[in-house]
Every structure is written in C-alpha cells, then in structure tokens.
C-alpha cells in the first residue's frame with residue numbers, strides 16, 4: 440500500500456455505483472490519478488463539494504501502486520479561485536484549459552511543469568477577471584516575469600503555446616517548418632501539417648493560414664525567441680493567433696476540443 444500526498448486539480452468526475460463517484464485528478468507529483476469519493480448511505484459527503492474543477496486541492500490518497508483506482512484519505516481546499524466560478528466567461532476559459540490538461544496528460548505520469556503552467560494560468564485568469572472592464576489591466580504574468588496588460592484571451596494564448604511546447608508540439612516559427620529555409624520578414628503562411636510557419640516557396644503549393652507581421656512577432660515573443668512586445672497585438676492579430684493555435688492544437692492532439700465553442704458564447 441502506498442500513500443500519495445499532492446496538490447491536485449479536478450479534471451472530471453463520473454458516477455460509481457449508486458452514490459459514489461470517481462474523481463480524475465491532475466496531481467502535481469504523480470500526474471493523473473483516479474480516486475474514489477465515497478458518500479454515506481444517505482448520499483451525503485462532507486467533501487463532495489470540494490471535487491469541482493478550477494479549485495486547487497490538497498489530497499492524500501492511498502492504494503496499491505499497481506492499481507488504477509485509489510482511495511482518498513483526506514482532501515482540503517488549497518485555493519478556491521472563486522472569481523473563476525462567478526463569471527461565465529472566466530469559467531469557460533478555465534474549463535477549456537482543464538480539458539486541454541486532461542487531453543495532454545496520462546495516468547500516473549508526473550508532469551510538474553504542466554501543473555505549474557496550469558496553476559499560473561489560473562492565477563493570471565483570476566487576476567485578469569478582477570480588473571474592472573475598460574480599465575488598463577496590469578497583472579503579473581509569472582511565467583514571463585514581465586508586467587504587461589493581460590486579458591483572458593491572452594492568458595489562453597500563453598497557456599496554449601506553453602502547453603504545446605511542454606507536450607513536444609512546439610510551433611516552428613524561426614525557419615520554414617517544411618524545408619528549413621528562411622522565412623519572409625513580414626507576413627507568413629502557417630501550415631498545420633508542417634507544424635509551423637512556411638516560406639513563400641513552400642506556401643505556394645500548400646494550404647496555409649495567413650499570419651500577419653504583428654501576430655508572427657508576438658508569437659515569437661511568447662515562445663521566447665525575441666523580447667515580448669510591450670503592447671498587446673490588435674484585435675485582428677489576436678484573432679490570427681487564436682485561429683493558428685486552435686488549428687495547431689487540434690492537429691497535434693488529433694481531436695476537437697469540446698469546450699472550445701463555449702469560449703465564444
């Protein structure tokens with residue numbers, strides 16, 4: 440019998456028998472872990488309400504290392520991220536990131552960098568949500584260690600690009616993703632199959648998504664290739680980045696993201 444003690448986020452829950460449930464956790468120290476949350480005969484459990492997404496828990500679980508399901512010894516809330524539960528837009532963003540984490544992680548395969556990224560992204564999202572609408576927001580993006588204006592869509596873009604990099608699907612932005620040749624200095628084409636920006640020669644014979652100069656520059660900044668521009672890109676450039684990253688994510692992960700349409704309700 441082994442003891443598993445870790446901070447964790449709930450990814451999903453599903454019913455087990457009449458009243459119990461299985462909780463799929465993303466733990467900092469052990470990766471994805473499935474635990475049983477028991478209820479008493481009347482269906483009550485003191486901790487059942489703790490098991491909801493977008494809440495950082497401290498969980499102690501136990502079980503045989505060879506089994507796929509563990510029992511919970513105790514669970515406490517470490518951070519509630521209450522603001523994310525009170526605003527539909529922020530909730531949608533948080534649940535979208537939760538689904539991406541679920542798709543990108545495996546049972547009992549530790550991914551502490553992904554855990555840190557998720558935790559930081561939720562902090563940034565909560566910070567962006569606490570800024571009054573219309574005010575010049577200025578919250579710390581801890582990953583970039585730079586102060587700049589952060590909005591929920593830009594938190595998602597940072598999260599997507601970092602998750603792709605940590606998962607081995609880094610965008611190729613510094614040279615042609617198909618032939619390795621030099622990229623044009625301004626606007627570029629993105630080709631999903633190649634996995635990044637392509638040169639004009641390769642773009643001529645491939646389906647590409649047109650990405651303007653500003654979006655290319657900001658993406659390179661987010662990847663750490665160049666200093667991150669001081670100003671956020673304009674709406675058109677943000678939309679180009681959003682479309683490119685969605686295409687890259689669905690191509691690399693090989694599936695649609697169910698919570699994606701809820702981002703635009």
Ligand SMILES: [Zn+2]
Pocket residue numbers: 615616617618619620637638639640641642
């Ligand atoms: Zn090329």
